[in-house]
Amino acid sequence: MNLLSAKNLSHSFEYELFSDVSLSLESNESIAIIGMSGSGKSTLLHLLSTLLKPDKGTVTLFGKETASMSKKELTLIKRNKLGIVFQSHYLFKGFTAYENLEVAQILSQKEIDNSLIKDLEIEQCMHQKVTELSGGQQQRVSIARVLTKKPSIIFADEPTGNLDNKTAAEVMKLFFDYCQENDAGMILVTHDNNLANMCKRVYKLEDKALKPIK
Numbered sequence: 001m002n003l004l005s006a007k008n009l010s011h012s013f014e015y016e017l018f019s020d021v022s023l024s025l026e027s028n029e030s031i032a033i034i035g036m037s038g039s040g041k042s043t044l045l046h047l048l049s050t051l052l053k054p055d056k057g058t059v060t061l062f063g064k065e066t067a068s069m070s071k072k073e074l075t076l077i078k079r080n081k082l083g084i085v086f087q088s089h090y091l092f093k094g095f096t097a098y099e100n101l102e103v104a105q106i107l108s109q110k111e112i113d114n115s116l117i118k119d120l121e122i123e124q125c126m127h128q129k130v131t132e133l134s135g136g137q138q139q140r141v142s143i144a145r146v147l148t149k150k151p152s153i154i155f156a157d158e159p160t161g162n163l164d165n166k167t168a169a170e171v172m173k174l175f176f177d178y179c180q181e182n183d184a185g186m187i188l189v190t191h192d193n194n195l196a197n198m199c200k201r202v203y204k205l206e207d208k209a210l211k212p213i214k
């Protein structure tokens, strides 16, 4: 099943970052986007996850063009079907780790998955305030929060940036297993070629174009 299809995306800030970028994501598929710092990878992920509107081009989610969706429709899709894991965690800082998961549970009306908490090795810090956690623990809580929603598409921007190699590999395995078990798809932005190569397809954002390299 097609989850996402982007056609001819172009975007500029002070200068043109990329033009005519097209990409399609199917269920149980993973795509990595690599490229030099500043090439526009995060911006592209923002366009694909509807956090930002493209200057040109279209993004279709689950068969419907996002430009033709009402604000309410798009909010519901974002809330229930898109899981966004970015470098800055956007956790609620005054809350405990568990309360952050409860917010996702309430918004998406899904259950908190205790095996996920165990797999991410964050059981010990569930009742600590987010501000008391290490960067790596915060990152894993934010991953647990995103997966609690049971999203159909995971957008991940350097999701393992704060983790040591072993934990990073375990977290990536968790993402891949999640996609397989839930027929979900993942788009990963990373500087790490090893992580990228774990994905089914790899693209490089270079010279304003998205080039397939695997």
Ligand SMILES: Nc1ncnc2c1ncn2[C@@H]1O[C@H](COP(=O)(O)OP(=O)(O)OP(=O)(O)O)[C@@H](O)[C@H]1O
Pocket: 013, 014, 017, 035, 036, 037, 038, 039, 040, 041, 042, 043, 044
């Ligand atoms: N909201 C914004 N307003 C103005 N310029 C921006 C904005 N967001 C990004 N940029 C600029 O667009 C360019 C691409 O940024 P982006 O974060 O997409 O690159 P990237 O490939 O993800 O980089 P990195 O690998 O360093 O994270 C940069 O020059 C950045 O300064």
